[in-house]
Amino acid sequence: MSVSGTGVSLTVENCVTILEWSYQANNGVIMKNKKQTQVTIGVGVIVIALIWLVLENTRSSSIRYFEVKEIAAEAASLDGRQIRMRGKVKNGSINKDRESLKVRFVIQDELGKTSYPVEYSGIVPDTFKDGSEVVVDGTFHRDATFEATMLQAKCPSKYEMQDRGTKGQMPKNHTSAPADNQKGY
Amino acid sequence: MDFSKLGHPALVFAFCLSLYSCATSVYGATRRNRAWILSGRNAAFAVFAFLCIASLSLIHALVRHDFSYQYVAEYSSTAMPRQYVIAAFWGGMAGSMLLWAWMIGLLTTLVSLINRRKQEDLMPYVIAVLMVNVSFFLVLMLFGANPFERLAHPVAEGTQLNPLLQNPSMMIHPPTLYTGYVGMVVPFAFAMAALITGRLDDEWIRTTRRWTLFAWFFLGMGVLLGAQWAYVELGWGGYWGWDPVENASLMPWLVATAFLHSVMIQEKKGMLKVWNVSLVSLAYILSIFGTFLTRSGVLSSVHAFSNSKLGSYFLIYIAFVVVGVVFLIARRWSDLQSDNEIEGIISKESSFLLNNLLLLGAALAIFWGTVYPVISEAIRGVKVTVAAPYFNRVMVPIGLTLLVLTGFCPLVAWRRASPENLKRNFKRPLVGALLAGVVMYLFGIRRLLGVVPLSCCVFVLGTVLLEFYRGTLARRAMTGESVGLSFVNLVARNRRRYGGYIVHVGVVSLFAGITGSNVYKLEKEATLHAGESVNIGDYRLRYDKMDEVTNPERDRVIAHLAVWDHGRFVGTLLPEKNFHPDQDQPVTETAIRGTIRDDLYVILVEWSDKSAVGEIPSATFKMFVNPLVGLVWLSGFFVLLGTTIAMLPDPVKAPAAARVREPAGLADQAVPVD
Numbered sequence: 008m009s010v011s012g013t014g015v016s017l018t019v020e021n022c023v024t025i026l027e028w029s030y031q032a033n034n035g036v037i038m039k040n041k042k043q044t045q046v047t048i049g050v051g052v053i054v055i056a057l058i059w060l061v062l063e064n065t066r067s068s069s070i071r072y073f074e075v076k077e078i079a080a081e082a083a084s085l086d087g088r089q090i091r092m093r094g095k096v097k098n099g100s101i102n103k104d105r106e107s108l109k110v111r112f113v114i115q116d117e118l119g120k121t122s123y124p125v126e127y128s129g130i131v132p133d134t135f136k137d138g139s140e141v142v143v144d145g146t147f148h149r150d151a152t153f154e155a156t157m158l159q160a161k162c163p164s165k166y167e168m169q170d171r172g173t174k175g176q177m178p179k180n181h182t183s184a185p186a187d188n189q190k191g192y
Numbered sequence: 193m194d195f196s197k198l199g200h201p202a203l204v205f206a207f208c209l210s211l212y213s214c215a216t217s218v219y220g221a222t223r224r225n226r227a228w229i230l231s232g233r234n235a236a237f238a239v240f241a242f243l244c245i246a247s248l249s250l251i252h253a254l255v256r257h258d259f260s261y262q263y264v265a266e267y268s269s270t271a272m273p274r275q276y277v278i279a280a281f282w283g284g285m286a287g288s289m290l291l292w293a294w295m296i297g298l299l300t301t302l303v304s305l306i307n308r309r310k311q312e313d314l315m316p317y318v319i320a321v322l323m324v325n326v327s328f329f330l331v332l333m334l335f336g337a338n339p340f341e342r343l344a345h346p347v348a349e350g351t352q353l354n355p356l357l358q359n360p361s362m363m364i365h366p367p368t369l370y371t372g373y374v375g376m377v378v379p380f381a382f383a384m385a386a387l388i389t390g391r392l393d394d395e396w397i398r399t400t401r402r403w404t405l406f407a408w409f410f411l412g413m414g415v416l417l418g419a420q421w422a423y424v425e426l427g428w429g430g431y432w433g434w435d436p437v438e439n440a441s442l443m444p445w446l447v448a449t450a451f452l453h454s455v456m457i458q459e460k461k462g463m464l465k466v467w468n469v470s471l472v473s474l475a476y477i478l479s480i481f482g483t484f485l486t487r488s489g490v491l492s493s494v495h496a497f498s499n500s501k502l503g504s505y506f507l508i509y510i511a512f513v514v515v516g517v518v519f520l521i522a523r524r525w526s527d528l529q530s531d532n533e534i535e536g537i538i539s540k541e542s543s544f545l546l547n548n549l550l551l552l553g554a555a556l557a558i559f560w561g562t563v564y565p566v567i568s569e570a571i572r573g574v575k576v577t578v579a580a581p582y583f584n585r586v587m588v589p590i591g592l593t594l595l596v597l598t599g600f601c602p603l604v605a606w607r608r609a610s611p612e613n614l615k616r617n618f619k620r621p622l623v624g625a626l627l628a629g630v631v632m633y634l635f636g637i638r639r640l641l642g643v644v645p646l647s648c649c650v651f652v653l654g655t656v657l658l659e660f661y662r663g664t665l666a667r668r669a670m671t672g673e674s675v676g677l678s679f680v681n682l683v684a685r686n687r688r689r690y691g692g693y694i695v696h697v698g699v700v701s702l703f704a705g706i707t708g709s710n711v712y713k714l715e716k717e718a719t720l721h722a723g724e725s726v727n728i729g730d731y732r733l734r735y736d737k738m739d740e741v742t743n744p745e746r747d748r749v750i751a752h753l754a755v756w757d758h759g760r761f762v763g764t765l766l767p768e769k770n771f772h773p774d775q776d777q778p779v780t781e782t783a784i785r786g787t788i789r790d791d792l793y794v795i796l797v798e799w800s801d802k803s804a805v806g807e808i809p810s811a812t813f814k815m816f817v818n819p820l821v822g823l824v825w826l827s828g829f830f831v832l833l834g835t836t837i838a839m840l841p842d843p844v845k846a847p848a849a850a851r852v853r854e855p856a857g858l859a860d861q862a863v864p865v866d
Contacts, residue, residue, distance in 0.1 A: 046534045046542065053546065057553040060586050061560055068582035069564065072575035091577050105800065105812060108717050130428060130717075130797060130814050133769075133777040144579070157579075 070144060075123065076116035078147070086149040091142060096160075097122060098137040111152070114141060123147075127155035135160040196258060199249035200340040206242035206293070207330040209235045214323035221316035221389075229316045233304055236319050239326060240297030247294045250287065250339050254280055260346035263287060263339045269350035271745075276358055282366045283353070285487040285502065286337035291367070292483065293329040295374040296322055303378060303403075311399060317385035318378075325377055328509050336502045355746070355772050355779045361421035369414030369441055373479035375407025376448060380476035383469050387520040392527045394459045397468070401455070402839050404472075408448040409835045411479075415441050416828050427780040427795050429715065429816040431824065434583040439562045440485040443555045444478035450551035451475055457544050460606070462531030466521060467548070469528070473517040477510055478555070536608025543601040550594050557586045592645060595703050598696050599652035602659065621654030642711035649700045649707075656693045656700075663690075683837065691838025698830030701823045708790075708820025716815050717797070722808035729817040731792055732756040733765070737808050738799065746779075747771040751796045751811055755785060767796040767813065788826075790819040 071085075075094035078085065092114060100113035110131055115122035125143055135141065135158065145155035213235035220228025250263070254277050259265040267283035268276075281287045300322045307315055333339060353362075379400040386396035418441065423431035432438060451471040457464050484506045521528065534541045561578045568576045603617040628650040632643050660679070663686075668678040683690040718726040720735040727733075734754045741748040750768040754761065765783040772779065785792040792815070799811040 042535060042537070043533065045537055049537065049542070050545070050549065053549050054553075057549070057557070057590075060589065061557045064582045064585045065560065065564060065578065068585065069568075069576040069578050072565070072577045103798070105719050105798075105810070108719065108812065130795065133780055136777065144577075 074116065075114055076118075076121050078123070079121050082147075082149045085147050088147055089145065090147050091144045092123070092125075092147070092153065093140070093142045094122075096135070096137055096139045096141055101135075101137065103131075110158075114143065114153070123153050125153045125155050127158050129156070129158065131158065132160045194258075196249040196253035196256075196261065196340070199246045199253070200338070202242045202246040202249065203290075203330060203333055203338075203340070206239045206246065206297075207327060207334060209239045209242065210323045210327040210330060213239060214320045214327070217316040217320040217323070221313075221320075232316060233319055236297075236300050236304060236323060239323070240294075240301045243290075243294045243297040243326075246339075247281075247290060250281060250290060251278060253340075254278060257350065259348065259350050260342055261339075262341040262343045265343060265347050265350045267351065267353065269352045272353055272358070275363055276353055279363050279366075280353065282370070283357075284337075286333060286339035286341070288366075288370070288483065288487050289329045289332050289337060290339050291370055292374055293326050293333070295370060296326045296329070296377060299374060299378055300326070303381075307399070311395070313389050313391060314382060314385040314396065314399075317388045318381045321381035321384045322377060325381075332502060332505055336505060352772070352774050355770065355775060356425050359421070359425060361417060361425070365414060365417040365421055368410050368417055370483075372407050372409070372411025372414050373444065373483055375403060375410060376444065376472070376475045376479045378403040378407070379451075379472045383472045384517070384520065387469060387524050390524060390527060392465060392524060394455075394462070397455045397458060404448070404452060404455070405835060405839050408445070408452055409831065411441070411445045411448060412831060413828060415445055416825070420825060423821075424782060424784065427782045429713075429793055429795075429814070429818070431709075431821070434558075434561070434580050436562050437486050439558045439583075440482035443558055444475050444482055446551050446555040446558075447471060447475040447478055450548045450555075453544055453551075454548050457541060461541065463533070463541065464545075465528040465530065466525075469521060470517070471548075471552070473513070474552075474555075477513055478559075480506065480510060480513075538604065538609045538614070540601065540604050540606045540609075543597060543604055547594065547597050547601060550590050550597070554587060554590045554594075557590070558583065561586070591703070592648060595645065595648045595652060595699070598699055599648070599655040602693065602696070603655050617655070617658070621651045621658060624654040625651035637712075639711055642707055645703055645707040649704045652696065652700050656697055659693060660690070685842075687840050687842060688838050691834045691836070691840075694834030694837060695831050696834075698827040698834060700827075701830055702827035705820045705823030705825075705827065709818040709824065712819045714817040717812065718815070719810055719812045721810045726813075726815070728792075728815050729790075730758050731817065732759075733794070733813075733815065735811060735813070736764075738811065744773075746773070749796070749799070751799075751813070753783070753794060753813070755792065757792075765792070765794050767794045769796055786822055788820075788822045790817050791821045792817055 070089055070091050072091045072093070073081075075092060078090075078092065094114040094116055097113040097115045097119070100111075102111040103109075104111070107128070109126055109128045111124065111126050113122050114125050125145075127143065127145075140161040142159040143153065143155040144157040145153055147153055213232045215232075216228045216235065217232030220226070220230075220232055252258075253261050253264050254268055255274070257264070257268065257270050257277075263284060263286050264280075267280040267287070272280075282291050300319060303322075304315065304319065307318075311318075379396075382396040382400045386392055415438075418438065419431040422433070422438075451468065454464050454468055454471060458468050484503070534545070536542065561582050564578050565576055568574055599621060600618070605613045625647040629643055629647040632638075632646060637643060637646075660682075663682045664675060664679045667673065667682045668675060671678065671681075673681065714729045716726065716728045720726060722735060722737060725732055725734040732755070734756075736752040736754055739748075739750040739752070741750065748768050748770050750766050753765045753767070755763055755765055763785065765785055767783040768781040769778040770781055780795055783794045794816075795814045797812040797814050799809045801809065
């Protein structure tokens, strides 16, 4: 067979090599190569399955995360979607209904310009009160109340890194870091 | 004299000595000069001595409430009980770095002493690697977070520790976890020494086998203790939320578990050498990463990450380690090739490989889920969050497969499993599992997501029991000892193997507990007036009264709930809310009644204002029934037992040359030899 082109001649070479291998008298060699291929394929299948598992679930489980003030720009497209919102609890807006065990409040941005009503039924963390920084997961409705399924609240102090102003100075608020952030489900 | 003043100079001395030790150890090793090597080793001892001085001076400052030190003022106060003042040592970044450094110093000393007449080729490089690690943490302390930083204006009183952290777990959980993290440095150092010297047989593995087990054990216990703390203290009814901080500790443990298994393949068959070196390096890197994540809160947002100076130091170090490891592996590539190959698709080797792929896959999946939000924001500018649903959906299939492998792998034959081998080993456990499934179904336990894992647990238990049973009987037939004696000697002479099986029983317990408490969990919220009752599952709870206790340390509001289980009165649960003087919000104290069957878990959510004195307010409670959650904690005891047995020194020293390479079919024979 005489053909031109490096690619094709390389393929021909490979074919010849494979043919040589398969004509080798030693059965063990054939068996070993076949096993190696099987193992490689097996490993490959598992790796691909794992990658698929991860990527598929990242796509379907990740929720977009917004500061309250960022929502206004995309409010139309987000209507009815599951999102996560972060903002502050508007002072005086917390309304706890003891009978239905729902909590209603208003979440607003730092400047108090944009705000949305939120309704949540579930355990309210101890850190949840006027002025708390809150994170809520749930369904956004442009012209109705945000239905929250998860509520996290942080008291108005902060994390070690943001906190540390200058070396040699005490941070402004005196609470130790780790479990400031409390969750309610 | 103010002993604490010694702290900072001690760190400086330790830093200089660690660099000296590293340099002389390497120089002495390359020139084969004993004097230099010894000097390097002694310098390492001195580093530890100075770190002891530094640690003691920090403790001294804490105990004396010396609030001229920033660290002392930030993490302790005079109102805190003594044990939490000492625990404040590891309360923040700077102290944690010192704890790390001190622990490495301790391990270096121990490793040097244990191996002072052995491993002469490897030890100088081991010490060098350990010293590089120590100097990294010293750099962090000297140029980043200094535990001995002084306040420009000393304060009169320090910061009260968050009451959530004021419980015994705070004393045990961080040091346990750190012991695990730091422990991984030792096998890593030996692996690097092996790569550098070219001594790439399993000598480094055998030397570090107990260290790896030790580190793995403490890492696992640290994770479990953290989960238990979350369960009892955080009050949301669960114990694992796939929080970045939780994930940071789980990832190195998963990789270490993979490593523990894959080294067996290298020891028995000389395979997976590159894999093992890479795994131990990854476990080490993830330990460093885990420490950093936990103490710095960087994953709360991208901005926190980029603003952090320490963050860049960590990343640079991790990058340096990665480049170093890759370089060393590439240099020795040909020496790292396997002595054997996988011969059968269904074999012990292939099952171990699958086990490793899954464990590593799990660790990487968790890593991905944890950093994806940061990546997404940095690259696409879109902020996302990846929460529990992702992790649960990814981990459940991986976990179930691993569970089945836990039963399958120990019994399957080396090289290639024949159908007879498979039938002999697995028919009975499989039948047992199927029967268990049917029995569960008949008893009303129907949900597939619960029945399948629980049946798998029965399968694994079956294989373990089969191994113990056959082993004991075979030994009895061979030696004529009684059943009891045979059993004891069987375990005593094969401690790794049977210790490992007991650890697997712990794994079964863990999976059973996780399945029960997630799939069959019951949840209910109710507002009750005094005397009213509520039912949840087979429990009935009656709200009887509310106590208010005033106390200088904290005010307590305690609700009394009488509990009936299947109609029988079993006691009173006392959920409370505590109000601490300088904390803005109350702390929930959960009330838990735990049995092996389930936990009844109650939180006092809130209560109405009383209109009249003496009137009992109506109160809202959140209740959970968590079936089998006790098995999660019980798994810790099995792991402890199994690991202890596996780590005990072997009674009979096998000659080094007689490494057992089990030919096909030996796994069938009931006389196990490690």
